[in-house]
Amino acid sequence: MNAALLHDLVLAQVEIRSRSGEGCVQENGFCPSWIADNFDRYVSPFWQHVYLTLVSVAIGFTIAFLLALVAHRRRWLTGPIVGVTGVLYTVPSIAAFLLLLPLTGRGNNTAIIALVSYTLLIIFRNVTTGLRNVPEEMRDAGRGMGLTERQLLWRVELPLAVPEILAGLRIAVTTTVGLATLAFFAGAGGLGQEIYADISFKSNVVAAGGLAVLLAAVLDLFILGTQRLLTPWRRAARA
Amino acid sequence: MERLSLEVPAGEICVLVGPSGCGKTTAMRMVNRMIDITEGDILVDGKSVKDRNAAELRRDIGYAIQQIGLFPHLTVAGNIATVPRLLGWDKKRIAERVDELLELVSLDPADTRDRYPGQLSGGQRQRVGVARALAVDPPLMLMDEPFGAIDPINRERLQNEFLRLQREIRKTIVFVTHDIDEAIKIGDRIAVMKVGGKLAQYATPAELLMYPADRFVEDFVGADRALKRLALQRVRDIDLWKAATVRAGEPVAEARAKLDDADVPIALLVDDNNRPKGWLSERALQGERVREELRSPAEPVVELDDVLRDALSDLLESETHYGPVVDANGCLAGVLSIEVIGQNLHTPPEEVPHGADAAVIGEE
Amino acid sequence: MTVVLASFFGQFKSAIDFILHERESVSGGVQVGGSELIGFTANHLLVSGVAVLIACALSVPVGLYLGHVGKGEFLAITASNVGRAVPTLALLAFFIAYLGVGFVNVTFVLVLLAIPPILTNVYVGVRQVDPETVDAARGMGLTEAQIIRRVELPLALPIIFGGIRTSSVNVVATATIAPLASVNTLGTPIINANVYGDSGRLGAAILVALLTLAVDLALTGAQRAVTPAGLKLTQGGQGRRRLPIPQLRRREQPT
Numbered sequence: 001m002n003a004a005l006l007h008d009l010v011l012a013q014v015e016i017r018s019r020s021g022e023g024c025v026q027e028n029g030f031c032p033s034w035i036a037d038n039f040d041r042y043v044s045p046f047w048q049h050v051y052l053t054l055v056s057v058a059i060g061f062t063i064a065f066l067l068a069l070v071a072h073r074r075r076w077l078t079g080p081i082v083g084v085t086g087v088l089y090t091v092p093s094i095a096a097f098l099l100l101l102p103l104t105g106r107g108n109n110t111a112i113i114a115l116v117s118y119t120l121l122i123i124f125r126n127v128t129t130g131l132r133n134v135p136e137e138m139r140d141a142g143r144g145m146g147l148t149e150r151q152l153l154w155r156v157e158l159p160l161a162v163p164e165i166l167a168g169l170r171i172a173v174t175t176t177v178g179l180a181t182l183a184f185f186a187g188a189g190g191l192g193q194e195i196y197a198d199i200s201f202k203s204n205v206v207a208a209g210g211l212a213v214l215l216a217a218v219l220d221l222f223i224l225g226t227q228r229l230l231t232p233w234r235r236a237a238r239a
Numbered sequence: 240m241e242r243l244s245l246e247v248p249a250g251e252i253c254v255l256v257g258p259s260g261c262g263k264t265t266a267m268r269m270v271n272r273m274i275d276i277t278e279g280d281i282l283v284d285g286k287s288v289k290d291r292n293a294a295e296l297r298r299d300i301g302y303a304i305q306q307i308g309l310f311p312h313l314t315v316a317g318n319i320a321t322v323p324r325l326l327g328w329d330k331k332r333i334a335e336r337v338d339e340l341l342e343l344v345s346l347d348p349a350d351t352r353d354r355y356p357g358q359l360s361g362g363q364r365q366r367v368g369v370a371r372a373l374a375v376d377p378p379l380m381l382m383d384e385p386f387g388a389i390d391p392i393n394r395e396r397l398q399n400e401f402l403r404l405q406r407e408i409r410k411t412i413v414f415v416t417h418d419i420d421e422a423i424k425i426g427d428r429i430a431v432m433k434v435g436g437k438l439a440q441y442a443t444p445a446e447l448l449m450y451p452a453d454r455f456v457e458d459f460v461g462a463d464r465a466l467k468r469l470a471l472q473r474v475r476d477i478d479l480w481k482a483a484t485v486r487a488g489e490p491v492a493e494a495r496a497k498l499d500d501a502d503v504p505i506a507l508l509v510d511d512n513n514r515p516k517g518w519l520s521e522r523a524l525q526g527e528r529v530r531e532e533l534r535s536p537a538e539p540v541v542e543l544d545d546v547l548r549d550a551l552s553d554l555l556e557s558e559t560h561y562g563p564v565v566d567a568n569g570c571l572a573g574v575l576s577i578e579v580i581g582q583n584l585h586t587p588p589e590e591v592p593h594g595a596d597a598a599v600i601g602e603e
Numbered sequence: 604m605t606v607v608l609a610s611f612f613g614q615f616k617s618a619i620d621f622i623l624h625e626r627e628s629v630s631g632g633v634q635v636g637g638s639e640l641i642g643f644t645a646n647h648l649l650v651s652g653v654a655v656l657i658a659c660a661l662s663v664p665v666g667l668y669l670g671h672v673g674k675g676e677f678l679a680i681t682a683s684n685v686g687r688a689v690p691t692l693a694l695l696a697f698f699i700a701y702l703g704v705g706f707v708n709v710t711f712v713l714v715l716l717a718i719p720p721i722l723t724n725v726y727v728g729v730r731q732v733d734p735e736t737v738d739a740a741r742g743m744g745l746t747e748a749q750i751i752r753r754v755e756l757p758l759a760l761p762i763i764f765g766g767i768r769t770s771s772v773n774v775v776a777t778a779t780i781a782p783l784a785s786v787n788t789l790g791t792p793i794i795n796a797n798v799y800g801d802s803g804r805l806g807a808a809i810l811v812a813l814l815t816l817a818v819d820l821a822l823t824g825a826q827r828a829v830t831p832a833g834l835k836l837t838q839g840g841q842g843r844r845r846l847p848i849p850q851l852r853r854r855e856q857p858t
Contacts, residue, residue, distance in 0.1 A: 087816065090772055090815055090816055090819045091812045091815060091816065092775070092776030092779055092811055092812065092815050093776070094776070094779050094780070094790070094793060094808065094811065095776075095779070095808040095809070095811040095812040095815070096812070098793065098804055098805055098807075098808035099805070099808050099809065099812065101805070102610065102611045102614040102615065102805065103611050171687065174684070174687045174688045175687055177688065177690075178687065178688060178689065178690045178691070181690035181691075181692050181693065182690075182692060185793075191690075192690065192692050195690070195692050195693055195696055196692065196696075199696045199699065199700075199783065200696075200699065200700055201700070202697070202700040202701065205693055205696040205697050205700060206693075206697065208693065209689070209690055209692075209693025209694070209696070209697065210693075212688075212689075212690045212693065213688050213689055213690075213693075216687075216688035217688065220684075220688070
C-alpha cells in the first residue's frame with residue numbers, strides 16, 4: 001500500500017464538510033471569522049465533552065477514593081490495587097474504547113467505562129500518598145487524645161490530605177478532557193469528533209482543540225480554587 | 240520493661256527519667272494503652288486501665304508529647320476543642336473553656352484563639368499543646384518531654400510557668416524526660432530507670448541527691464549532686480548566721496560585746512533602717528565611738544528569696560565569704576556564708592521541698 | 604446476557620484470527636492481517652523509539668542544567684501541565700495541516716509530546732537529590748559538570764527513567780493515530796476500519812494494548828535495573844516503606 005492511497009482512504013472515511021467561503025477558508029488558513037460564524041456546531045459536542053469528563057471523573061474518584069480508604073487500613077492491598085489500576089492506566093484509550101465495544105456497544109457508557117478506568121490509578125495513588133504523608137506525631141497526638149481510628153481518619157488525616165487529593169483530581173480531570181477527545185471511537189461524540197470530521201481544516205482543528213484545552217484549564221483552575229478554599233491554614237503563613 | 244512497680248500519689252508529679260532506651264516513654268504510653276500491657280496492670284484511681292475502652296480511657300487522660308502534634312488544619316481554639324467536641328459539649332461551654340485555658344497558659348485568648356499552629360512560635364505551640372491536654376480537666380496527665388523541642392532559654396521559662404500552673408491546678412502527672420536537672424526541678428517524685436526497663440530508684444529529689452541507690456543513679460544524677468540539691472532550697476529556708484550590726488557613732492564597747500556574741504567575726508555597719516552598708520575595719524572599732532571605716536562593701540547582697548545555688552555562686556564570685564541577707568525591704572535578716580550552706584547540706588531529705596513547692600518565684 | 608457474551612467472544616475470536624492469519628479485506632481486492640501486522644508493529648516501535656530518543660537528547664541536558672542551578676521550576680512544571688491538557692488528536696491534526704504528512708512530521712509531533720514528562724522528571728529528579736550530598740561533593744573539589752555527571756545524574760536516574768517510561772507509553776499510545784499522517788503503524792487497521800473490518804480493528808486494538816503494556820513492563824524493568832542498590836534502601840523518603848506506586852505520569856493522551 002503506498003502512502004498516497006492510504007491517505008486518500010483515510011480522507012474517504014471522513015464526513016465531507018462543505019467548506020464554502022472566500023479566501024481564508026479556501027486557502028485553509030486560520031480564519032477567526034469562520035470560527036465565529038460556525039461556532040454553534042461546536043456547542044453540542046462541547047457539552048457532550050463536559051458531560052463525559054465530569055461523569056467519568058466523578059465515578060472514578062468515588063471508586064478510587066473508596067479503594068484508597070480500604071487500602072489505608074489494609075496496607076497489603078495497595079500492591080494488587082496498583083497493579084490492576086496500573087494496567088488499566090497503561091492501555092491506550094483508543095484500544096480500550098475498541099476493546100469495550102463488543103461488550104458494551106457504541107455510546108456514552110462505553111466511553112465512560114474506559115475513561116473511569118484511567119482515572120483510578122491517579123486518584124488512588126494521590127489519596128493514598130496524601131494519607132500516608134500525614135506526620136506521625138499528629139496521629140499519635142490524635143490517638144493519645146482519645147480519637148478512634150475512624151475519627152482520626154475523618155477529622156485529622158483526610159483534611160490534611162486534601163491538597164494531595166485535589167492535586168490528583170486535577171491531573172485526572174485534565175487527562176480525561178484530553179482522552180475524551182477520542183471518545184468518538186466508542187460512539188460517544190465529543191469535541192474529538194469535530195476535529196476528526198474535518199481534520200485538515202486548520203480553523204476547525206484549532207477551534208475544537210482550543211475548546212478542549214480551554215475546558216481543561218477552566219476545570220483545573222476551578223479545582224485549584226476549591227483547594228485554596230478548603231485549606232485556609234496553608235494560606236496563613238507564619239510571620 | 241522489667242517488673243516496673245511504683246505508685247504515684249494524687250496531685251503530684253512523678254518524673255520518669257533515664258537514658259535513651261530505658262523504657263520511660265514506653266512505661267508512660269502503657270498508662271493510656273498506646274502500648275499494650277503484656278504482663279501486670281496499671282490502675283488509675285483503683286481501676287484497671289485494661290477494663291475500659293481504649294479511646295474512652297484516653298479522653299480522660301491528658302496527653303502532651305514532645306513534637307506537640309497540634310493539628311495544622313484547625314485553629315488554636317479548634318485544637319483545644321477537639322476532645323470536648325467528641326464528648327458533645329455545647330458550643331458556649333467549649334468557647335468559655337478555650338478562653339479559660341488560654342489564659343491559664345498565659346496566652347491572650349483574643350489574639351490566639353483564631354490563629355493556626357503554623358502562625359505560632361515554638362513556645363506558643365507548646366503552651367497550646369498543654370492547654371489542649373487540659374481541655375476536659377482530666378485527673379491524670381501524661382507528658383512526654385513536652386519541653387524537649389524548645390530552645391533552652393524558653394524552656395526554663397516554660398518550666399517555671401508550668402510549675403506555677405501546677406501549684407494552682409494540682410494535677411497528677413506522669414512526666415517523662417531524659418534531663419536529670421529538669422526531673423529534679425519539676426518532680427515531686429522521681430523514678431530513675433535503667434536501660435531495659437528496670438527501675439533503679441524511686442524517691443523524692445532530695446533523697447535521690449543525698450542517698451542515690453546505686454552507682455548507676457549516682458552517675459546519672461551527676462557528680463555535682465550536692466550542688467544540685469542547692470537548687471531546691473531558698474535562702475529563707477535555712478538558718479542564717481548572726482552578725483554584729485553596728486551603727487556609726489555607737490559606743491565601741493557595745494559593738495565589741497555584739498561581736499563576741501555573733502557568728503561572724505567582723506562587724507557589719509548598718510544604717511538607721513538596718514540596711515547593710517559594709518564590713519567594718521579594725522580601725523573603725525578603735526577609740527570611743529564606732530567610726531565609719533569600711534574594709535569592704537556589703538557585697539554580695541543576698542535576698543531571702545534567692546535560690547541557694549545562685550547565692551553560693553555569688554558568694555564564690557566576691558572576695559568576702561560572707562553575704563548579708565536582706566528581706567524584701569532591704570533590711571538585714573542574717574548573714575550567709577559558704578559554711579552555712581555546707582552545714583545545710585545535712586538537712587534531712589524530708590525537710591527539703593520539691594516540685595511545685597520549690598518552684599523559683601519566676602518573676603522574670 | 605448470554606447473547607452479548609456470545610457475540611463478544613465471537614468478535615474476539617474473529618479478531619485473534621485476524622492477527623494470526625491473512626484474509627481478504629472487507630472492501631475486497633487486498634490481503635490484510637496476519638504477517639502484515641509485523642510490519643506495522645515494527646513501524647510503530649520505530650517511530651515511537653526515535654521520538655523518545657530525540658526527546659531524551661533534548662530534555663535531559665536541559666533538565667539537568669535547570670535542576671542543578673535550581674531555575675526554571677515554573678517552566679518544568681508547567682510543561683507537564685500544559686502537555687497533559689492538549690488533546691493529541693488536535694495536536695497531530697494541527698501539524699498535519701501546517702506541516703503535511705509523513706514520517707518526519709509525525710516524529711516531530713511525537714517528540715513534542717514526549718518532552719514534557721521527561722523534562723519535568725529530570726528537573727524534579729535532580730532537585731530532590733540531597734543538597735548536603737551535593738555540597739559534600741563540591742567540597743571535595745568536583746567541578747559543577749562533574750557533580751552533575753557523577754552525583755546528581757545517578758541519583759536522579761530512577762525518577763528520570765520513570766519519566767521516560769511515562770513518555771514512552773504516551774508516545775506508543777499516540778502512534779496509534781499516526782496513520783492519519785500517512786505513517787503506517789498498528790493504528791492503520793483502526794483508522795481504516797472499512798478496509799480492515801471490525802475484527803481487524805479489534806485485533807489491532809488488542810495488539811496496541813499488548814504492545815503498550817510490554818513497553819511499560821520493559822521500561823519498568825529498566826528503571827529497576829538503573830536504581831543503585833544503596834538507593835533502593837533509602838528510597839521512599841526517610842526509611843518509610845516504599846509505596847509500590849509509579850511516579851507521577853502524565854496520562855497518555857488520546858491515542
